[in-house]
Amino acid sequence: MNEIKVGLIGFGNIGAGVVRLLNDNAATIRQKIGTGIVLKKIADLDITSDRGVTVDPSLLTTDVNDIFNDPEISIVIELIGGYEPAKSFVLKAISAGKHVVTANKALLALHGDELYAAAARKGVEVQFEAAVGGGIPVLSAIKGNLAANRFNSVFGIMNGTCNYILTRMTQEGADFGEVLKSAQELGYAEPDPTFDIEGTDTAHKLAVLASLCFGTRIDFGAIHTEGITGISGIDISYAAEFGYRIKLLAIGKRTDDGQLELRVHPTMIPLHNPLADVNGVFNAIRLTGDFVGPVLFYGRGAGQNPTASAVVGDLIALSRSIRAGVQTRRAAPLGFLDEAVTTLPLKPMEEIVTSFMLRFTALDQPGVLAGIAGVLGKNGISIESMVQTARHNGGAAVPIVIMTHEAKEGAIRAALAEIDRFDFISEKSRFIRIEDNLE
Amino acid sequence: MNEIKVGLIGFGNIGAGVVRLLNDNAATIRQKIGTGIVLKKIADLDITSDRGVTVDPSLLTTDVNDIFNDPEISIVIELIGGYEPAKSFVLKAISAGKHVVTANKALLALHGDELYAAAARKGVEVQFEAAVGGGIPVLSAIKGNLAANRFNSVFGIMNGTCNYILTRMTQEGADFGEVLKSAQELGYAEPDPTFDIEGTDTAHKLAVLASLCFGTRIDFGAIHTEGITGISGIDISYAAEFGYRIKLLAIGKRTDDGQLELRVHPTMIPLHNPLADVNGVFNAIRLTGDFVGPVLFYGRGAGQNPTASAVVGDLIALSRSIRAGVQTRRAAPLGFLDEAVTTLPLKPMEEIVTSFMLRFTALDQPGVLAGIAGVLGKNGISIESMVQTARHNGGAAVPIVIMTHEAKEGAIRAALAEIDRFDFISEKSRFIRIEDNLE
Numbered sequence: 001m002n003e004i005k006v007g008l009i010g011f012g013n014i015g016a017g018v019v020r021l022l023n024d025n026a027a028t029i030r031q032k033i034g035t036g037i038v039l040k041k042i043a044d045l046d047i048t049s050d051r052g053v054t055v056d057p058s059l060l061t062t063d064v065n066d067i068f069n070d071p072e073i074s075i076v077i078e079l080i081g082g083y084e085p086a087k088s089f090v091l092k093a094i095s096a097g098k099h100v101v102t103a104n105k106a107l108l109a110l111h112g113d114e115l116y117a118a119a120a121r122k123g124v125e126v127q128f129e130a131a132v133g134g135g136i137p138v139l140s141a142i143k144g145n146l147a148a149n150r151f152n153s154v155f156g157i158m159n160g161t162c163n164y165i166l167t168r169m170t171q172e173g174a175d176f177g178e179v180l181k182s183a184q185e186l187g188y189a190e191p192d193p194t195f196d197i198e199g200t201d202t203a204h205k206l207a208v209l210a211s212l213c214f215g216t217r218i219d220f221g222a223i224h225t226e227g228i229t230g231i232s233g234i235d236i237s238y239a240a241e242f243g244y245r246i247k248l249l250a251i252g253k254r255t256d257d258g259q260l261e262l263r264v265h266p267t268m269i270p271l272h273n274p275l276a277d278v279n280g281v282f283n284a285i286r287l288t289g290d291f292v293g294p295v296l297f298y299g300r301g302a303g304q305n306p307t308a309s310a311v312v313g314d315l316i317a318l319s320r321s322i323r324a325g326v327q328t329r330r331a332a333p334l335g336f337l338d339e340a341v342t343t344l345p346l347k348p349m350e351e352i353v354t355s356f357m358l359r360f361t362a363l364d365q366p367g368v369l370a371g372i373a374g375v376l377g378k379n380g381i382s383i384e385s386m387v388q389t390a391r392h393n394g395g396a397a398v399p400i401v402i403m404t405h406e407a408k409e410g411a412i413r414a415a416l417a418e419i420d421r422f423d424f425i426s427e428k429s430r431f432i433r434i435e436d437n438l439e
Numbered sequence: 440m441n442e443i444k445v446g447l448i449g450f451g452n453i454g455a456g457v458v459r460l461l462n463d464n465a466a467t468i469r470q471k472i473g474t475g476i477v478l479k480k481i482a483d484l485d486i487t488s489d490r491g492v493t494v495d496p497s498l499l500t501t502d503v504n505d506i507f508n509d510p511e512i513s514i515v516i517e518l519i520g521g522y523e524p525a526k527s528f529v530l531k532a533i534s535a536g537k538h539v540v541t542a543n544k545a546l547l548a549l550h551g552d553e554l555y556a557a558a559a560r561k562g563v564e565v566q567f568e569a570a571v572g573g574g575i576p577v578l579s580a581i582k583g584n585l586a587a588n589r590f591n592s593v594f595g596i597m598n599g600t601c602n603y604i605l606t607r608m609t610q611e612g613a614d615f616g617e618v619l620k621s622a623q624e625l626g627y628a629e630p631d632p633t634f635d636i637e638g639t640d641t642a643h644k645l646a647v648l649a650s651l652c653f654g655t656r657i658d659f660g661a662i663h664t665e666g667i668t669g670i671s672g673i674d675i676s677y678a679a680e681f682g683y684r685i686k687l688l689a690i691g692k693r694t695d696d697g698q699l700e701l702r703v704h705p706t707m708i709p710l711h712n713p714l715a716d717v718n719g720v721f722n723a724i725r726l727t728g729d730f731v732g733p734v735l736f737y738g739r740g741a742g743q744n745p746t747a748s749a750v751v752g753d754l755i756a757l758s759r760s761i762r763a764g765v766q767t768r769r770a771a772p773l774g775f776l777d778e779a780v781t782t783l784p785l786k787p788m789e790e791i792v793t794s795f796m797l798r799f800t801a802l803d804q805p806g807v808l809a810g811i812a813g814v815l816g817k818n819g820i821s822i823e824s825m826v827q828t829a830r831h832n833g834g835a836a837v838p839i840v841i842m843t844h845e846a847k848e849g850a851i852r853a854a855l856a857e858i859d860r861f862d863f864i865s866e867k868s869r870f871i872r873i874e875d876n877l878e
Binding site: 017021024025028029031032033034129135136137139140141144145146147148149150215274277289290291292293294295296297298299300303305306308309310312313314315316317321324325326332335336337340 | 456460463464467468470471472473568574575576578579580583584585586587588589654713716728729730731732733734735736737738739742744745747748749751752753754755756760763764765771774775776779
């Protein structure tokens with residue numbers, strides 16, 4: 001039987017994992033699809049460094065066109081990441097009639113529509129399980145066995161770096177800066193961690209997930225995205241005092257009025273919520289479908305081997321299609337036919353309703369509480385509970401922490417802006433959103 | 440475009456859910472596969488009872504042959520459960536050249552090989568996501584995106600009735616009998632709960648899961664199966680005292696020497712293990728693959744709507760294949776080609792190594808501990824810790840609870856048989872297996 005010939009663009013950490021997996025588990029893969037999946041060419045600018053895997057040197061090339069121009073190659077794996085030249089390479093692979101497997105969430109979140117349209121025109125597939133949740137097969141599940149459902153929500157912990165940092169801050173009472181430094185030394189955070197800690201990576205993944213769940217195009221720039229750089233040890237300990245843990249959550253919901261709620265921000269979730277116990281570099285993604293109800297997926301959200309598992313899983317699916325003689329299959333990268341994909345409007349952040357933990361730093365003097373409570377009341381925000389730490393010494397600034405009932409974010413922002421104009425407020429007031437009933 | 444025509448055998452609770460799902464989400468399904476999935480006939484002995492769903496009366500028949508003989512029907516759903524006539528019906532559907540979707544774990548666990556072989560000969564598919572974990576898409580994941588892995592283990596909580604009962608026993612300190620009675624009244628346990636509470640249903644699911652994970656035929660009768668009828672409130676409270684929770688676990692492992700460990704029994708798992716918090720009717724299944732590492736799936740393991748989600752998910756997959764013109768695809772119901780399916784030997788239960796909680800009931804007299812400890816030592820069993828409850832009144836029987844280090848089950852059984860011959864032992868001694876490091 002003819003082997004499936006594959007070209008790999010990008011021989012970095014994940015690429016080396018794919019090479020090792022195809023080597024180590026060649027027999028298993030053959031037992032499942034009846035033929036071998038063979039790497040025919042590997043393109044990278046650096047083809048001399050040792051990647052710790054055995055590879056025939058004749059496969060290596062610095063010219064990516066060697067892959068596009070090879071008529072035997074039916075699937076191209078893109079693992080270089082980033083927007084360019086990844087996007088050009090994917091488009092070239094598609095126009096050469098090759099199926100594409102990619103782990104590139106940034107590319108898909110910003111340019112997915114263009115790539116999917118090109119693939120649909122050419123009748124090839126774009127698969128990208130590794131783009132979300134590392135080895136966790138959540139995208140396949142949404143497009144596959146869960147496809148009978150209309151999804152109401154998708155949310156989860158999708159960035160291992162942030163979750164590692166928040167977990168250590170929680171367990172050690174440490175502050176953000178010192179944990180980040182240690183995480184970088186240990187290899188759990190990049191030398192430039194901006195995309196991770198500012199929430200961008202999580203927002204990329206939310207965009208991909210939501211497009212599949214809701215069959216919609218996503219305007220990536222419109223997703224409200226906050227990272228964890230503003231979270232302090234004091235936030236974490238107050239949250240714990242009220243029975244909550246702080247996690248960087250991606251949240252996607254379809255609202256009753258046909259809007260889409262998409263947001264990434266530090267979120268207080270109750271300690272009894274299973275996500276509160278997702279620690280370290282693990283990821284967890286929870287979906288709610290109208291028939292299946294809630295389903296949660298948990299596993300390693302990054303790393304060489306788990307990501308390689310997802311990439312080769314996509315290769316296996318495509319290989320099965322190729323061997324079954326599927327020629328005319330219409331590309332439906334989101335699981336929906338192209339003409340069924342819509343553009344749901346995003347709900348403005350000001351309209352989002354949650355409860356909040358508010359933290360004020362105020363001079364310890366008479367009238368402070370009355371002032372704060374008055375402004376909150378005027379903005380329709382009702383107080384659920386409050387903690388005011390005992391004064392340390394007369395006149396010094398003290399923290400006041402207030403838990404609110406549900407309120408619109410717009411009202412909270414307006415109230416805090418007004419409160420921050422009081423003379424007795426000595427630091428910018430802060431709020432953290434609370435999700436008590438994530439469904 | 441031609442619609443996909445489906446025949447349904449069994450119009451009970453799950454069948455009605457499938458009818459409702461195909462009605463309610465017809466538009467969504469059409470957006471995903473480009474055509475409709477249409478129920479053309481529904482066969483049941485009772486076609487007059489109200490199932491709470493709208494159905495055209497002309498679809499209903501009491502003669503199942505109306506389905507087999509209808510050349511327009513390409514997929515048959517079997518939802519009557521049990522061995523016969525389900526098995527005959529599935530074989531007839533296959534021999535009529537129809538794909539089969541079933542939720543029947545009992546049938547698959549005992550007669551799967553025969554059905555799969557018939558399907559392979561005929562070139563049709565047998566899909567059965569709903570057989571394990573209700574709506575949780577774990578079987579699709581094993582055969583699909585996780586297929587690149589060699590699996591080392593699969594375990595989990597797979598029976599909602601047992602988990603509901605154990606959860607209430609744990610939370611309320613109640614005893615088995617009273618909780619079972621209440622569960623029956625609430626509809627969480629069948630009028631005849633034998634298959635559930637004796638572990639048989641869980642063993643059926645383990646057989647199906649293990650056959651997919653390890654690509655092996657399973658001798659169902661050889662799976663060690665213990666239910667929860669012997670678990671008492673006292674076991675649960677002693678387990679809690681040592682930091683454990685008791686769950687009915689299905690455990691499947693591939694051992695280093697090429698054997699298979701398959702067992703279903705009440706198991707003490709550490710409180711910090713995520714499975715310890717899987718409560719009520721929820722199911723959780725954890726797999727470990729050589730590349731993906733651990734992956735956990737959690738959701739509703741039973742019920743009309745979640746099970747319908749899985750059944751219709753299978754219909755969608757088959758419909759996509761049919762529409763893509765897949766004609767010659769080789770049936771591989773386990774995800775492995777037939778010739779690659781092996782028969783791994785089962786490891787004898789006596790050889791299994793775990794640690795144990797032992798509970799003795801002994802007269803309160805001198806020499807008891809020395810006697811027990813002596814027999815344990817002679818059998819190579821070392822004690823990790825012990826609790827002896829203070830005597831209530833002179834001479835009465837008292838419980839002695841011992842936690843062991845790892846030991847072979849054969850040694851434990853031999854030791855307990857010997858200890859039970861002591862005059863001071865007043866009740867049959869009991870043991871519960873402990874899994875500290877489920878991987």
